[in-house]
Amino acid sequence: MFEIFQYDFMINALIASILASVAFGIVGSYVVVKRIVFISGGISHTAYGGIGLGFLLGFNPIYGALLFSIIAALFISYMRKQTKQYEDTLIGIMWAFGMALGVIFINLSPGYAPNLMSYLFGNILTIPTSDIYLMLFLDITIVLMVFFFFNQFQAITFDEEFAYTIGLPVDLLYTVLLLMTALTTVLLIKLVGIILVIALLSIPAAIGIKYVSSLKHLMIVSVLLGIVFNVVGLLFSYYLNLASGATIIMISIIGYFISALYSKMRA
Amino acid sequence: MENKNLPAIEINNLSFSFQDQLVLDNINLTIRNKEFIGIIGPNGGGKTTLLKILLGLLKPNKGEVKIFGKSPAKNLKYLGYVPQYSNFDKSYPISVHDVVLMGMLGRTGFGTPLKKENPKVAEVLEKVELTPIINKQIGELSGGQLQRVLIARALISNPNILLLDEPTASIDSKSGKSFYDLLQSLNDDMTIVLVSHDIGAISRFVKKIACLNKTLIYHDSKEISVEMIEATYHCPVDLIAHGVPHRVLDESEHSH
Ligand SMILES: Nc1ncnc2c1ncn2[C@@H]1O[C@H](COP(=O)(O)OP(=O)(O)O)[C@@H](O)[C@H]1O
Numbered sequence: 001m002f003e004i005f006q007y008d009f010m011i012n013a014l015i016a017s018i019l020a021s022v023a024f025g026i027v028g029s030y031v032v033v034k035r036i037v038f039i040s041g042g043i044s045h046t047a048y049g050g051i052g053l054g055f056l057l058g059f060n061p062i063y064g065a066l067l068f069s070i071i072a073a074l075f076i077s078y079m080r081k082q083t084k085q086y087e088d089t090l091i092g093i094m095w096a097f098g099m100a101l102g103v104i105f106i107n108l109s110p111g112y113a114p115n116l117m118s119y120l121f122g123n124i125l126t127i128p129t130s131d132i133y134l135m136l137f138l139d140i141t142i143v144l145m146v147f148f149f150f151n152q153f154q155a156i157t158f159d160e161e162f163a164y165t166i167g168l169p170v171d172l173l174y175t176v177l178l179l180m181t182a183l184t185t186v187l188l189i190k191l192v193g194i195i196l197v198i199a200l201l202s203i204p205a206a207i208g209i210k211y212v213s214s215l216k217h218l219m220i221v222s223v224l225l226g227i228v229f230n231v232v233g234l235l236f237s238y239y240l241n242l243a244s245g246a247t248i249i250m251i252s253i254i255g256y257f258i259s260a261l262y263s264k265m266r267a
Numbered sequence: 268m269e270n271k272n273l274p275a276i277e278i279n280n281l282s283f284s285f286q287d288q289l290v291l292d293n294i295n296l297t298i299r300n301k302e303f304i305g306i307i308g309p310n311g312g313g314k315t316t317l318l319k320i321l322l323g324l325l326k327p328n329k330g331e332v333k334i335f336g337k338s339p340a341k342n343l344k345y346l347g348y349v350p351q352y353s354n355f356d357k358s359y360p361i362s363v364h365d366v367v368l369m370g371m372l373g374r375t376g377f378g379t380p381l382k383k384e385n386p387k388v389a390e391v392l393e394k395v396e397l398t399p400i401i402n403k404q405i406g407e408l409s410g411g412q413l414q415r416v417l418i419a420r421a422l423i424s425n426p427n428i429l430l431l432d433e434p435t436a437s438i439d440s441k442s443g444k445s446f447y448d449l450l451q452s453l454n455d456d457m458t459i460v461l462v463s464h465d466i467g468a469i470s471r472f473v474k475k476i477a478c479l480n481k482t483l484i485y486h487d488s489k490e491i492s493v494e495m496i497e498a499t500y501h502c503p504v505d506l507i508a509h510g511v512p513h514r515v516l517d518e519s520e521h522s523h
Pocket residue numbers: 084285290308309310311312313314315316317
């Protein structure tokens with residue numbers, strides 16, 4: 001069965017899925033315990049505007065996605081400080097705005113209509129080596145941040161108000177956390193696409209949280225689960241000739257239900 | 268301590284609104300060092316809001332608060348916050364040890380990792396009598412135990428003022444030193460402010476009582492009159508305290 005690895009694109013896909021699993025296992029753990037899955041969805045969907053911009057102006061759309069998701073993350077953390085009201089409404093508006101902007105930018109792009117399916121639903125088989133380096137760089141950034149500031153991030157995700165009262169720079173930490181979420185979702189776009197990103201960010205940690213006793217363990221378990229889901233999904237998509245992003249998500253969801261059944265039976 | 272003669276907490280003409288809703292109306296209150304004061308009032312009366320202003324989490328619209336003479340932001344190190352335990356997400360994967368250790372984070376330099384085995388954790392857990400459950404998950408704790416964990420987390424940074432929000436869960440703890448004794452012994456070296464909607468539960472503990480329902484009524488004593496309670500709760504006293512006689516609240520044993 002390993003003949004599939006004679007293809008460079010398969011090797012790239014494999015490396016990409018492992019690299020992405022590291023980022024989304026770590027960041028996904030924070031996203032799940034802090035319950036900011038919806039916010040992450042807003043950040044990743046806004047990125048679509050940047051993809052459109054990339055096509056319109058002729059640069060790599062992934063950089064456009066990066067730019068837009070960073071702006072989205074900064075906007076959310078700024079807005080949160082201003083008013084706690086209607087936060088979810090504003091995120092919903094930003095979400096739709098990014099998507100609409102992307103569509104319009106692409107309409108305005110000269111020449112042929114680009115294949116957007118791979119951005120919306122992902123296509124891990126088309127990942128170029130340059131994107132792998134980008135992923136590696138983002139991974140290293142995230143791992144270093146969490147290595148040095150693990151306790152600080154834990155404090156703000158566990159009890160934000162208490163974190164303020166002991167003098168932690170909560171707003172800064174929260175902004176950095178959202179920026180890491182933005183980077184991670186962009187990493188994942190090529191893998192599973194904008195629409196499915198939230199699932200891959202949250203499912204491994206949502207499974208893991210039932211079995212672990214610390215945030216550190218949750219991160220490790222989530223990374224490993226992410227790798228398993230990606231690799232299994234990749235194999236299935238190759239042999240059954242299915243879209244890779246959707247297959248990976250299906251495998252993750254099946255994993256989620258198996259775990260849910262298992263904990264029901266144990267209880 | 269910078270100046271022991273300064274009041275621990277000073278609130279001058281404080282008003283606060285959430286959007287259009289006036290929640291605190293011209294509050295004045297001075298709490299001296301080492302006092303033990305209970306603030307009672309109905310749900311929605313503004314007790315949690317007042318604590319958050321004392322902690323600098325919310326900014327007053329009018330007036331000011333001082334912690335040992337300075338703004339809360341400047342004197343955060345004197346404050347220990349014990350939030351309402353029932354608001355906690357008990358599914359968060361974290362042990363008792365790590366929650367308590369969190370209280371030390373503000374004292375380390377930014378980005379300095381905490382030492383895993385910190386002797387201070389054992390010390391404060393001993394104080395709240397939770398030594399045996401140091402490695403438990405917070406999801407496995409009773410409400411009263413979680414409450415004590417949160418107290419330990421506040422104590423680990425040696426605050427001078429302890430602010431407790433609705434700490435009524437541990438009051439019925441059956442084993443060991445009572446919650447009352449714990450607070451009494453803490454009061455030997457720190458100021459305690461405790462807020463609760465439950466008059467019966469806190470009147471046994473505190474040395475002074477204020478009533479808060481948007482406005483604050485306080486006579487610098489433990490005496491609260493039927494008029495104070497009625498003004499605070501906007502309903503006849505016998506509905507809220509089963510006919511508590513006049514000034515019964517300075518006798519500690521009266522709870523239902
Ligand atoms: N974040 C908030 N936004 C808007 N209104 C709030 C907020 N927090 C509390 N309130 C309102 O302020 C009032 C006082 O609340 P609170 O201080 O929590 O009262 P208590 O702690 O005495 O029960 C209530 O009417 C409550 O609905």
